[in-house]
Amino acid sequence: MRDDTLSGGFADPPVDAAHAFRAALSALARPGRIETLTGAQAPEPVSPAAAALLLTLCDAETPLFLAPLHDTPALRDWIAFHIGAPITPPHAAQFALGRWSDLPPLQGFPIGTADYPDRSTTLIIELDRLTAQGARLTGPGIETEAHLSLPDIAPFRANRALFPLGLDFYFTCGTSLAGLPRSTNVEDA
Amino acid sequence: MSDYNFAYLDEQTKRMIRRALLKAVAVPGYQVPFASREMPMPYGWGTGGVQVTAACLTPDDTLKVIDQGADDTTNAVSIRKFFEKTAHVATTEKTRAASVIQTRHRIPEEPLTADQILVYQVPIPEPLRFLEPRETETRRMHALEEYGLMHVKLYEDIARHGHIATAYAYPVKVEGRYVMDPSPIPKFDNPKLESAALQLFGAGREQRIYAIPPHTRVVSLDFEDHPFEASKADHACDLCSARHTYLDEVITDDAGGRMFVCSDTDYCAGRQATGHHGRLSPQEATA
Numbered sequence: 001m002r003d004d005t006l007s008g009g010f011a012d013p014p015v016d017a018a019h020a021f022r023a024a025l026s027a028l029a030r031p032g033r034i035e036t037l038t039g040a041q042a043p044e045p046v047s048p049a050a051a052a053l054l055l056t057l058c059d060a061e062t063p064l065f066l067a068p069l070h071d072t073p074a075l076r077d078w079i080a081f082h083i084g085a086p087i088t089p090p091h092a093a094q095f096a097l098g099r100w101s102d103l104p105p106l107q108g109f110p111i112g113t114a115d116y117p118d119r120s121t122t123l124i125i126e127l128d129r130l131t132a133q134g135a136r137l138t139g140p141g142i143e144t145e146a147h148l149s150l151p152d153i154a155p156f157r158a159n160r161a162l163f164p165l166g167l168d169f170y171f172t173c174g175t176s177l178a179g180l181p182r183s184t185n186v187e188d189a
Numbered sequence: 190m191s192d193y194n195f196a197y198l199d200e201q202t203k204r205m206i207r208r209a210l211l212k213a214v215a216v217p218g219y220q221v222p223f224a225s226r227e228m229p230m231p232y233g234w235g236t237g238g239v240q241v242t243a244a245c246l247t248p249d250d251t252l253k254v255i256d257q258g259a260d261d262t263t264n265a266v267s268i269r270k271f272f273e274k275t276a277h278v279a280t281t282e283k284t285r286a287a288s289v290i291q292t293r294h295r296i297p298e299e300p301l302t303a304d305q306i307l308v309y310q311v312p313i314p315e316p317l318r319f320l321e322p323r324e325t326e327t328r329r330m331h332a333l334e335e336y337g338l339m340h341v342k343l344y345e346d347i348a349r350h351g352h353i354a355t356a357y358a359y360p361v362k363v364e365g366r367y368v369m370d371p372s373p374i375p376k377f378d379n380p381k382l383e384s385a386a387l388q389l390f391g392a393g394r395e396q397r398i399y400a401i402p403p404h405t406r407v408v409s410l411d412f413e414d415h416p417f418e419a420s421k422a423d424h425a426c427d428l429c430s431a432r433h434t435y436l437d438e439v440i441t442d443d444a445g446g447r448m449f450v451c452s453d454t455d456y457c458a459g460r461q462a463t464g465h466h467g468r469l470s471p472q473e474a475t476a
Contacts, residue, residue, distance in 0.1 A: 014195035014203075018247040021207045025245065029214050029387045029402045030303075057211070061206050072202055094208075114332035116223045118212035140217050140364050141402035143385075168215045181215035181363065183402075 008041035020056040028179035043074035050171040063088040067098020100151040130173035139184040145162025156186040197275040206244035213400035218363030218398040225373040236393030238310035253287035258452035296378040298456040301386035311392035314371035321338040382407040424449040427469040429460035
C-alpha cells in the first residue's frame with residue numbers, strides 16, 4: 001500500500017465538501033466562470049480540483065469511468081479508499097474522469113432518457129490550460145456572453161443539440177474549475 | 190463541538206442531494222427525483238427546502254429564512270434556529286446581507302444579486318398534477334413537451350371568469366422547454382423569476398429538486414389577447430405607503446376594519462426606517 005493512497009482526502013470533510021460543492025454549483029450555474037477548488041490531492045495525474053470534485057460528488061453509488069491515462073493502480077487504490085466508487089466502462093458511468101485527448105468517443109456515455117434526462121454522465125475533463133478566453137458561451141446562467149478555453153467546439157455544439165438530453169462537463173486545471181452544462185450554446189469566438 | 194454533522198444531514202445524503210442539484214441546474218425547470226430524507230419537522234414545513242439549504246450551506250454563509258415574506262413567523266423562525274443549531278451559520282433578516290435565502294411562497298422585494306442563492310420550499314412540484322394525477326403520464330407529457338392541457342386550463346379560466354384566475358403558483362416555461370411550477374408564490378412575483386441569483390426548488394414529500402440558473406428565460410404562460418399580468422391588491426402599504434410591493438390584507442377588528450401591509454417585512458421595515466409612513470403608522474413615528 002502506497003503512502004499517497006491514504007492521504008490526500010479532505011481535512012474536514014463536511015466543511016471542505018461544502019465549500020467544494022458551492023464552487024461546483026457556481027461553476028455549473030454560471031458557465032465560463034472559473035472557480036478555485038483546493039483541499040484534496042489524488043495521485044498523479046489528477047489535478048487538485050478534479051480530486052476535490054470526486055470527493056465531493058462521488059461515492060459507492062456512482063459508477064466512475066477512468067480514461068486510460070488516469071486508470072492507474074495508484075488512482076484506483078485512492079478512489080477505493082476515499083470514495084468507494086465502482087470503476088466502470090463508459091456506458092455505465094455516472095461520472096467520468098480523463099484528459100480530453102484521452103477520452104473515448106462521447107457517444108459512448110449515457111445522455112439520459114426523454115423521461116429522465118438527469119440520468120446522464122457528468123464528465124470531469126483535465127486540461128493544460130483553463131482561462132476565460134476562447135469559445136463564446138450563451139444560455140442559462142450567462143447574462144450576455146461568456147468565454148472559456150474549451151478544447152473543441154463541435155462536440156459541445158452537438159451535445160447542446162441533444163437538449164434536454166446530453167452530457168454535462170467540468171473542466172479542471174490545477175486548482176481551477178469551470179463548468180459547461182448541456183444547456184449552454186457554444187460558438188467559435 | 191456539536192453533536193450534529195455540519196448542517197444536520199450525513200455526508201452521503203448531501204452528496205446525493207448535491208448530484209441532484211447539479212443535474213437540476215444543467216436542465217433548467219426539469220424536476221430531478223431525489224431520495225428525500227425524514228427531517229425533524231413534518232412534511233409541509235419545508236423539508237425539501239431544508240434539505241437543499243443543508244446541502245448548499247458553508248460555514249461562511251449568512252442565512253435568511255422567510256415565510257410568506259415574513260422573517261418572524263413560526264416556520265421561518267424554526268428553520269432559522271434549526272440551522273443556527275446544526276450548522277452554526279450566521280443568520281439575518283436583511284435580504285441584502287444574506288448569501289442563502291430559504292423562502293416559503295415569496296420572492297423578496299429587493300432585487301437579488303449574483304452572490305445569492307434563493308431556496309424555495311415546494312409543496313407540489315408538478316405543474317400538471319391537478320390536470321393529470323398519474324406520474325407516469327405527466328412525466329411523458331414533459332418528455333414530449335405536451336403542454337396543451339395547461340393552456341386549456343388557462344383558457345377555461347378565461348371562459349369562466351373572463352380572465353386568467355390563477356393568482357399563485359402561476360405556471361411558467363423555463364428557457365423555452367419545461368413548464369414549471371414556481372411554487373405557490375403570488376403571480377406578482379413571477380417576473381422576479383428572471384434573476385441574477387441562482388434559484389433552487391426543493392419538494393421533500395414529493396422528492397423532487399429543480400432549478401433556475403441566473404439570467405434564465407422564464408416566461409409566464411398566457412395568450413396574445415390575454416397577456417400575463419402581475420397583479421396585487423390595489424392599495425398602498427398602510428405602514429410604509431409603498432405602492433409597488435405585494436400586500437397582505439390583515440383583518441383588524443370584527444367591524445370590517447382592515448389594513449394592507451407589505452408581505453416582505455424586511456423591505457417594509459427598511460422603508461419605515463428611512464422615513465416612509467403609511468396611513469396606519471404609529472403616531473410617534475408620524476409626528
